[in-house]
Amino acid sequence: MIDISNLSKVYHTPYGKVTALKDINLSIEKGDIYGIIGFSGAGKSTLIRCLNRLEEPDTGKITIEGLDINSLDKKSLNKTRKKVGMIFQQFNLLDSRTVFDNVGFPLELDKVPKKEIKERVEEILDLVELTDKRNAYPSQLSGGQKQRVGIARALANKPDILLSDEATSALDPLTTYSILELLKDINEKLNITIVLITHELDVIKYICKNTAVIEQGEIIEKGATNDLFINPKSVTLKKFIEILSNFQENGCYQGGDGI
């Protein structure tokens, strides 16, 4: 279980203070697929990056399975990070390594014996259906394939949690669904908790059991995804739903005030 309480973060820029997160409180149950949706600049990335401390919060507490993330020293943090996989919008694969070696990379960091790495990597490549691309380099892959490698790499260490920072935002709709299917599959088969942030309502609708809506650094609404859709309260979520239904009715978005 992930517990976030009173989390705040302010960026100090030459142009003044930017409040990226304001008093965030969230609990994410083990095995959940938890979505966080918001418009650009709402603070989604900042929030998810606090979970593995790629970003240091100013105040507040994050615990994962009771472990206080912010009190960890470097060494224990690195140990914990190995159990929290992360995937990215821009994939962030190592261009100098093959698919196989990208997926094996986290294990190499731990000096896992070659034979074990091979077994594990083959197993995961099979799961993400990339066995035939094992010797390809990232530049030879499509976006969807790259994200599969990203997911495989994040799974190499058998994590308990998978963080997804807009993992499907650079992909076409069809590929998006195939990646979402894969994430669903992983969640069910491996019982991995998934926290995903997105600005695509479809993504939330498709796989998230629970959802929080973030607006200007604040969680303004949260709950079971179905309930939220039936009765949206926040401006952000209403807008999202309105945009989506307008798209479906008219083929394009006309109303609204410039998003």
Next chain:
Amino acid sequence: MQAIIDFILKISDLMIVPLGETIYMVALSTLFSVIGGLPLGVLAAVTEEGHICESKNLNKVLNIVINIARSLPFIILMIAVFPLTKLIVGKRIGTTAAIVPLTIAAIPFVARLIESSVKELSSGIIEAAQSMGANRMQIITQVIIPETMPSIVLGITLTIINLIGYSAMAGAIGGGGLGNLAIRYGYQGFQEDVMFGTVVVLVILVQGIQSIGNLIYKKMLR
């Protein structure tokens, strides 16, 4: 026809030793300058603000050191480091002695090239490694260096070519090599054919090195 063959024979006869000396000077000073410049350049990049080993003071010191060494014209630097050269090699001029100033001149050059290659690496890749629990040393040796290798190769190619130029200056004041040959035959002896031969050999040498560098770069770029 016979004249051309005679010319080539004469030139290659004269050139073989100086060419060997140039290659010797350039090869060793390239090697030493990469050994010195690579860590310096990586360190200068990773101590920058927001990077994995952020350290304002160390970064400042590194930049000052690199800039001082880069601001000296080679001919002045060579004379300025005479005492050091004498200490290391036992004499101030000569083919082996020239390696000392050549290395010192090339270290900051290599450092700057590598620094900028490292800075070009996307921060996302480094963050991905951090998210996997890689420590800073692992990020440097297993992510930063392998990922920047192609552009490091281009940097080394450029360094070699620069060092050929510098080594000619070293040769001019007694370091041997092609520079020395050009001075003796071309400048002092007015033998234009030797001068011409030297130019041709240098052009071939530089073109060859650049082509090899580009080839390795392309091979590494996946």
